[in-house]
Amino acid sequence: MSFEVEIGYSSHRGPRPQNEDFAGAVHAPRGEESRGLVAAIADGVSSGGHGLEAAQTTVIGLLGDYFATPDTWEPTVAMDRLIAAQNAWLADHNRRRRHDGAMTTLTALALHGQTYTLAHVGDTRAWRVRAGEGAATPLTVDHALDHPDLRSRLTRAVGLDDHVRVDYLQGELRVGDCFVLSTDGVHGVLKPARVAELALATHAQQASDALVDAAIAAGTRDNATALVIRVLGLDARQLHDELGDARRLAPPPALKVGDMLDGYQITALVADTGVHRLYQAREARTRGLVAIKTLHPSRASDPEERAMLAHEAWLGLRVSGGGAPGFVRVHERGDDASALYTVFDWHGGRTIEQMLRSGPRPGVAQVVDAATQICKALGRLHRHGVVHRDIKPGNLHLGDDGQWRILDLGVALSGREGAAQRELHAGTPSFMNPEQWEGAAPDPGSDLFALGVSLYQWLGGRLPYGEIEPYQGARYRRDPVALSRIRPDVPMWLDHLVRKAVARDPRQRFETAEEMLLALERGAARPVGAPAATPLARRDPALLWKLALAASLVFNALLVYWLLFLPR
Template sequence: MSFEVDIGYSSRRGPREANEDFAGAVHAPRSEESRGLIAAIADGVSAGGHGLEAAQTTVIGLLNDYFATPATWEPTVAMDRLITAQNAWLADHNRRRRQDGAMTTLTALALHGQGYTLAHVGDTRAWRVRHDEGAATPLTVDHALDHPDLRSRLTRAVGLDDYVRVDYMQGELRVGDCFVLSTDGVHGVLKPARLAELALAGSAQQASDALVEAALAAGTRDNATALVIRVLGLDARQLHDELGDARRLMPPAALKVGELLDGYQVTALVADTGVHRLYQARELQSQALVAIKTLHPARASDPEERAMLAHEAWLGQRVSARGEPGFVRVHPRAGQASALYIVFDWHGGRTLEQLQAQARQEGTRAPVATVVAAAVQICKALGRLHRQGVVHRDIKPGNLHLGEDGQWRILDLGVALSGRESAAQRELHAGTPSYMNPEQWEGGLPDAGSDLFALGVVLYQWLGARLPYGEIEPYQSGGYRRDPVALSRIRPDVPMWLDHLVRKAVARDARLRFETAEEMLLALERGAARPIGAPGATPLVQRDPAALWKIALAVSLIFNALMVVWLLFLPR
């Protein structure tokens, strides 16, 4: 079932001279429908007529920018960043206006997957109405003074202070749930039972109109605004849904060619790493080829491995949701799936590891222009990944795939970091040793720079047929005690600008490397037109912090040996 809602909105000035309420709702843009929708309501407060401005800018800013945040961000993180920024802007304006300052309440509701997230500041309210509950259930608590004569005095509001404290709440969605966002001009005069009765009558628009009319008839003294949202269908799956499947479902047993799995017929076993198995299969309904990734039966009962597979399924859907090149599209798993697995689009072609193995057998080398063109595509894909707050952690030739369509794609997000992975996955020392930056062996954490270093190692190996620091074994940092040999000395057809670029990417000193994928991409695209300088030699002390002690020890031993010879063998 696809995500579907019915939305109604109504707002009236009431007895006030101006209407300072504002509300709205926005669906996720096309290609990102899985992110659901966000709705918000605000009630502006001011002494100089700027209340509507505060309410309007707060709601519009939140609705416009919410889906511009990375899809991998938790809804509470995205909301908090945006509300905090709006509060800072409004508080700064209030300091300049002094007596004519303005502030606003805010209640925002994001619907996503099979759940919702609520953000709340002030005395606007969010209600949940269900047919079997009889009365509307309040989901927020007013931030106002608890005194009959002072209830209009807010203790929290957007723009009131330099820092705003926001209440957050998350819950589970059901088909048929009805949410009502209201200002105090509505809920101040309507009881919860009456509010529920009106919210469920007719369409969402009819319900919102009825709520506002009922508030006016009941003698409200304020602006009256109601936003009604009814859930008719649930959205695409979210991380908590995938984790639930990981706990509930078992990976399939070893599959043979011809066997069926939930509408897919296995056509080949592609890989078996001892941790995962990758199959080629054909979807019976569309006859399209797909790839199915699941856990090896020996790892089937490992809860951490199952959680990592669930995280990879969720992250793969988010990263490929925009349809941008550079990644393999992940198919959402059907709700009636009988086992735990991930389904990807199938792309014919070979990995860079396979291409390099073939080149070694044939005694050939990839043309420099081919390597540069591939590096540009891969760098763009890494930039897209990093902008979504994701670190791949295992860039290597085996995870870079050239499709038959000529497109390079980054494979395997199994150990990637998104900020929402489990603690065990975050603490896992993942990656392939020879492609890991030296800081990780010294206790540093992987970041976007780790991926760029790994890409630099890949390019060095691709061009020079050797690793810049040789084969690195786990926890062996000795290989980093020398600078890489210039590629132009290994392969004369490598231009100097490319030699400098690759050696900058794999520099021993992290401060000398590229900071972002965009910086590296710009250097690749400019090429010889605007070459970067040659990286300087890394000081011995930096390459080997114990070097001074070793030199001092050697000098001491030589001096002592000379003293012994002088004392024992030379005439006095």
């Protein structure tokens, strides 16, 4: 289901000579629909008629700039920066006006993924209305003096002081939720039960009209404005949804065959790495098999591991959405989940690592087909701005349906991961490109290098540069042996292609997955050239110095012998 809302807006000046309320709502721009919607309402306050100006600039500034902030910012961070900037401008404006200043209240609501974020200053209000709850639930607390004669005296407002303190609230979003943003001209005369009754009765526009009309009929003494937002559909879960679950939910205890977990019956323990546990389970409703990944009980309280599992779930939903080939589809966790875990489709089959252990050697056609499908999947991953960081035979899986899939996005980089995951030196040493050992950050090219190493090992039965250990000093002293020398049935074009993928010099490698895919599809028709041999000075610079030192020692030894022992 995609993100969909109804929006209604109504405003009336009431008995006041001027309407100083202002409200609006803006959807995310095309291509960024997953960022949802932001809405805001403001009630301007002034002594010289500039309240509307304060309300308008505050709402328009927030709505206009919210989606211009980086999408890596949390909604609270984006709102806080924008509100603080508007407050500084308005406070400075008021200092220059002196006796003719203006300020405004502000209540802003961002809907994103399956979560809402609320920012609030002053005495405008936000309400959440759900069917069956009877009355509207207030989500804000007024920042005004609690005295009948001083209700108009605000303790917080945008433009009141040099620094503004904003209240924030985040919560779960459901289909059917109705949010009402109102000024005190509405909620000052309408009770919560009446707000709920009017908000749920009709379309959002009719509901906002009804709220304002009811406030006018009830004798409000202020401007009356209502903004109604009704949620009709939700987008896929976003990273903040997953991170919220990671903080709120605990991983399940160790499960045994036959145990139930939220409608899934455990049928087997597939893997236990000491960090994660992978179970096979059967869904009670559909009787279909699924895979469940969760943290090992010994890591259950580690917040970084929880965040990494949440990031993997979100990333899986993002790259496998719509049944995209090349990845295992991730199931959205239900609202009633009792523990932290991720559910994947179950696919029978084997990884390249399992094929290497059980033999026989793969045919050339099988390797080319696998490399083609995996290159397409890697290209899709890189277009999402994601680097896998752990491409290896154990993470390349051929399903019983004939589809190759890339497994395990647990250490992938998306630009939205936490600092701990970003700084983690992840990956399997023998499949890491030389630049990473020299301090370079992983990039799409490192995934292509790792794929080349995986193909070389699958075809040749050994690693191009041998087993590499983290403590090893000189890791790439020799160029890989030609695959055609190890296996005469490997065609020259495929030998050159694989060796190009694992070349010691990054300038000789494929730059993108699409370039490697094109070379695979052309095959022998337009073969790529074999990479040039790496000069000794590049493969092992220290060896040159050692040889020079050895030559110098030999020369000096001969010179001493000539001076001391040979006749002159």
